[in-house]
Amino acid sequence: MSAVQPLSVTEPKAPVRRRRSLAPLEPVSARARWMLGLAFFVVFVAVWAFFTLGGFVSPTFLASPITMAKEGWLLFTEYGFIKDIGMTIWRVVGGFVLAAVIAVPLGIAMGAYKGIEAFFEPFISFCRYLPASAFIPLLILWAGIGEAQKILVIFIGSVFQITLMVAVTVGGARRDLVEAAYTLGAGHKGIVTRVLIPGAAPEIAETLRLVLGWAWTYVIVAELIGSSSGIGHMITDSQALLNTGQIIFGIIVIGLIGLVSDSFFKFVNRRLFAWSFVR
Amino acid sequence: MSSVSIQAVSRVFETAKGQRTQALQPVDFEVRDNDFVTILGPSGCGKSTLLRIVAGLDHATSGRVLLDGAPVEGPGAERGMVFQSYTLFPWLTIEQNIRFGLRERGMPEAQQKERAAYFIAKVGLRGFEQHFPKQLSGGMQQRTAIARALANDPKILLMDEPFGALDNQTRVLMQELLLGIWEAERKTVLFVTHDIDEAIFMANRVAVFSARPGRIKTELAVDLPHPRHYTIKTSPEFMDLKARLTEEIRAESMAADLH
Numbered sequence: 415m416s417a418v419q420p421l422s423v424t425e426p427k428a429p430v431r432r433r434r435s436l437a438p439l440e441p442v443s444a445r446a447r448w449m450l451g452l453a454f455f456v457v458f459v460a461v462w463a464f465f466t467l468g469g470f471v472s473p474t475f476l477a478s479p480i481t482m483a484k485e486g487w488l489l490f491t492e493y494g495f496i497k498d499i500g501m502t503i504w505r506v507v508g509g510f511v512l513a514a515v516i517a518v519p520l521g522i523a524m525g526a527y528k529g530i531e532a533f534f535e536p537f538i539s540f541c542r543y544l545p546a547s548a549f550i551p552l553l554i555l556w557a558g559i560g561e562a563q564k565i566l567v568i569f570i571g572s573v574f575q576i577t578l579m580v581a582v583t584v585g586g587a588r589r590d591l592v593e594a595a596y597t598l599g600a601g602h603k604g605i606v607t608r609v610l611i612p613g614a615a616p617e618i619a620e621t622l623r624l625v626l627g628w629a630w631t632y633v634i635v636a637e638l639i640g641s642s643s644g645i646g647h648m649i650t651d652s653q654a655l656l657n658t659g660q661i662i663f664g665i666i667v668i669g670l671i672g673l674v675s676d677s678f679f680k681f682v683n684r685r686l687f688a689w690s691f692v693r
Numbered sequence: 694m695s696s697v698s699i700q701a702v703s704r705v706f707e708t709a710k711g712q713r714t715q716a717l718q719p720v721d722f723e724v725r726d727n728d729f730v731t732i733l734g735p736s737g738c739g740k741s742t743l744l745r746i747v748a749g750l751d752h753a754t755s756g757r758v759l760l761d762g763a764p765v766e767g768p769g770a771e772r773g774m775v776f777q778s779y780t781l782f783p784w785l786t787i788e789q790n791i792r793f794g795l796r797e798r799g800m801p802e803a804q805q806k807e808r809a810a811y812f813i814a815k816v817g818l819r820g821f822e823q824h825f826p827k828q829l830s831g832g833m834q835q836r837t838a839i840a841r842a843l844a845n846d847p848k849i850l851l852m853d854e855p856f857g858a859l860d861n862q863t864r865v866l867m868q869e870l871l872l873g874i875w876e877a878e879r880k881t882v883l884f885v886t887h888d889i890d891e892a893i894f895m896a897n898r899v900a901v902f903s904a905r906p907g908r909i910k911t912e913l914a915v916d917l918p919h920p921r922h923y924t925i926k927t928s929p930e931f932m933d934l935k936a937r938l939t940e941e942i943r944a945e946s947m948a949a950d951l952h
Contacts, residue, residue, distance in 0.1 A: 590776055590778050590780045591780055591782060593750050593768070593774075593776070593780070594774070594776060594780035594782075594838075595782075595793070596749075596750065596767075596768035596769075597748055597749075597750070597768050597769075597770070597772060597773060597774040597842075597851075598770060598773070598793050598794035598797060598841065598842075598845055599769060599770025599794050599797045599798055599845065600793075600794075600797050601797075604797050608793070608797070609782070612782070612784045612785075613782070613783075613784065615784070687784070688825075689783055689784045689785075689825045689827070690783070690784070692825050692827045692828055
């Protein structure tokens with residue numbers, strides 16, 4: 415008797431043909447990606463249409479896709495919705511750019527110099543957990559219901575997040591590259607400008623893309639309260655009129671703008687930081 | 694070119710809990726002008742620590758390092774270094790990597806380019822100037838790293854197992870390439886390795902390190918003639934040296950294993 419049981423020997427079977435595309439981590443073609451992505455939208459709209467047009471849901475609470483499209487058309491032709499979209503984009507971009515201009519340099523300084531990090535990090539970590547939307551009542555008191563208040567909400571929502579994420583990225587620079595730069599004669603300033611910043615740049619850009627997405631959620635909240643223009647304002651108005659078609663259309667427009675700005679950011683990043691996408 | 698004097702350099706590492714580990718016992722060593730010295734020792738014996746102290750990337754617990762009589766205080770361009778890990782800047786092209794140190798010292802751009810082109814040719818990377826490091830093989834990346842260090846015209850070239858991550862065939866080719874450059878330029882080189890063949894083939898002098906805590910146990914002159922060809926590795930003189938060093942290293946590796 416042997417101590418080790420032999421593995422059961424079976425007759426060699428004809429090799430099973432498996433669809434490679436179903437194997438884990440196996441990539442699918444670009445065409446298939448598009449088709450699959452689109453397919454889900456189609457399924458989504460179909461289910462929505464089935465329940466609304468089939469009369470399973472009251473039209474008071476949920477408009478059908480057709481009503482929504484009609485309402486959307488009316489928004490543009492009758493209610494000057496394009497101006498609302500413009501206002502909202504302006505607020506997001508304004509608040510976001512303001513936040514980035516302050517947060518990126520501060521984050522780099524924190525990542526590079528541990529003393530600066532020790533000074534700011536605890537306070538900023540604390541601020542990061544303060545919900546931007548909770549500041550709205552306070553900001554209305556301080557800044558009124560004008561543009562400054564909207565932009566400040568975006569700013570508060572973005573600035574701490576960007577600062578911390580940039581600091582972590584810069585602080586995580588490869589030490590061996592820093593050492594190599596020192597042995598090539600770089601000074602402290604050279605390390606920051608020629609190693610830390612270029613090395614962190616692609617991830618900083620990626621951080622900005624991510625936070626811009628969050629900024630969109632803040633702006634709508636800011637516009638829901640005390641506003642006379644913008645997509646969020648349109649949504650509150652429509653709620654008062656029980657116009658669910660307009661509400662859904664507004665939400666979809668936000669999603670589309672987000673998708674476009676995200677793709678744009680991705681495209682620019684790929685162009686600017688080709689090296690980090692090499693293989 | 695210049696000489697390095699290592700005087701009673703020791704290093705004790707201290708952990709956060711206050712535990713002390715002696716990595717280096719006091720080491721005295723001279724690297725003369727135009728010397729090619731290899732430091733041979735088992736893994737973890739502290740030979741890389743010594744090299745990092747010479748580079749100024751680590752500090753000695755006691756003792757000092759002199760370069761041409763002046764004490765080393767920190768890292769600097771006059772001590773070029775090639776690391777075992779791939780340390781090319783991934784966001785710069787091969788040519789820009791080689792120009793990094795030149796740009797840092799404010800050399801005019803035309804001159805930078807001329808110098809970079811010379812060293813790119815020297816390490817056989819013509820045609821790859823505009824590639825990014827990730828697009829090149831490990832051997833090509835290390836050749837770039839050598840060119841980058843040499844372009845800076847350091848007084849001494851420090852090499853920390855630069856071919857350690859390469860496959861055997863590539864490593865042998867890289868040894869010949871580096872030796873060819875050394876034979877032409879006669880740089881002072883301090884080269885750390887755990888590969889006995891490499892230590893003999895490259896060096897004028899081999900310093901054998903003991904197991905941790907490291908110290909220099911033996912020094913051995915290598916009087917093989919230049920230019921050296923890879924066939925020298927089968928010559929009786931080479932075999933003799935190899936037999937001696939193998940014995941030395943074996944004793945140290947066993948000692949290291951017992952700890």
